[in-house]
Amino acid sequence: MDTTIAVRGHGITKVFGDVVALDHVDLNVAQGQIHGLVGPNGAGKTTLLGLMLGLAAADTGELEILGTPVGRGLPAPDGVSGFVDGPGLYPTLTARQNLATLLTLQPEGAPVGDVGEALAQVGLTGAADQKVRGFSLGMRQRLGLAAALLTRPRLLVLDEPSNGLDPVGKKHVHGVLRRLAAEGTTVVLSSHRMDDLEALCSEVTILSAGRVVFSGPVRKLSDDDRELDYRLRATDPSAARALAVETPGVGVVEGSDAALPDTDVIVVRARVAALDELVGRIVRADIAVRELAPVVSPLESAFLSLTEQAVLTEQSDKSEQESGR
Ligand SMILES: Nc1ncnc2c1ncn2[C@@H]1O[C@H](COP(=O)(O)OP(=O)(O)OP(=O)(O)O)[C@@H](O)[C@H]1O
Known part of the structure; x- marks a missing residue:
């Protein structure tokens, strides 16, 4: 068991009917790293994050989370927290009540944080006693992050955490994620915002139509030879x-x-x-x-050309298959 690797995926495939959401995906995320998943709509980011959270199992391939294999028939990984498709919150409860309720659901002896501290970390102290029903998208995102922090995760998995955040909210969220990573927590997040990914992530994985088209340090995408x-x-x-x-x-x-x-x-x-x-x-x-x-950042430029290339290759593979029939 290699404890320096928080997420190790090999040959992961996930199919929904005739849609191949993930196609032989390999992924390695080192402990304490902020790793970004990027790709066009439908590329498979949410599906991959869902597998890490134990919300679904891969059809084939191996996935190891914090040194433990996960998959069909295996227990959901321990020490992992986060959300996909927006955080699950109780709209009729206040922010503070939502977090307090979450604490009551934690197993006996599980490490937990302090509600007030978690709210302060995401800049929601002033809104702590307001009902979540009236929260904006950005406030919900921040409360979702506070909820994830409360369980003191070793791996934090976030789908589009910057959605709806104003500049102050973004500053809070980025600060929290950087601090967590500095303390050894691994963060895997998806985003459509290249500036966020560049500011936060040491490594990124670019997905296109379920396949990995790049995985590695962001600096490797800055190619001085590219116009x-x-x-x-x-x-x-x-x-x-x-x-x-x-x-x-x-x-x-x-x-x-x-x-x-x-x-x-x-x-x-x-x-x-x-x-x-x-x-x-x-x-x-x-x-x-x-x-x-x-005009566009090196990451955005690489993202556009890699995903365009991947789509062209897929189209030519398809037409070759069709002409060979
Ligand atoms: N439960 C499901 N049932 C059927 N198809 C699904 C399901 N979940 C995902 N898919 C399909 O799998 C593919 C990958 O979806 P996924 O949500 O993982 O992409 P994504 O990269 O997160 O996209 P976005 O950027 O739009 O959020 C899409 O074609 C999607 O329609």
Whole structure:
């Protein structure tokens, strides 16, 4: 048993009727890591998270949670908490009553936290005595996280925890997750927000149509050899544009949504080396660069190209099968 690995999945397949939700998925999540699951709608993220929470069992393959095999006929994993499809809450009870009720459902001797502390951690102290019925989506998400924290999990599994969060709520949730991970709790979460994943996760797994198309450190997705679009704002936009046009390997993207009309922003497309050259030329021309940032983040760009590629491969596999019939 390797205790440094919190989640180990090998060849996991889950089928619903004729839909293959997970197709031979391999996944390794190290203890104390915040691991992100990302993928288009229907990619299989919720299904995979549900298996980790013991809500369903894989059809084939092996899944080990916190060193213990889980699956059909085996008990739900110990030390795991979280939610998929939104947290389960009692709408007619207050936030505090919801958590107090949860505590009464815990087995004798199970490690539990303090209700007030859990509410404070997610920034809900002020709303503790309000009925959940009147809670916004973001408040429900935060209460769901507080409920998960109360059982002192070693593995926290969260489906779209950033859904509906305002910037303050997001700050609380990110802070809680980072603190938990620093203390050794493993967090696996799904999100459609690339900025959240980049801010939180050391590793991500990208799923497309039930298959893993990438799994590993986020930095491995930043490929200096890939052309990206960058927003560029300089003190002399027309001179900067002229230099961009002249610089080998740099193109100016006309009509990009990222360059709003009547602003000084231009959008250039380049690999990192060519971009460095352009910045050098701009600075040598005594023009100041006020903004230079990718239009989409490296994770978003990699996500888009990997999932598009996976869909194309699937389509060509299908047509090959059909023509071979
Ligand atoms: N209980 C179920 N019965 C039938 N089909 C299901 C069931 N659960 C999931 N599916 C199907 O399995 C596939 C994967 O669904 P899943 O919810 O895991 O995707 P997801 O990546 O979480 O999507 P989203 O980003 O939209 O939440 C989808 O085609 C979905 O329709």
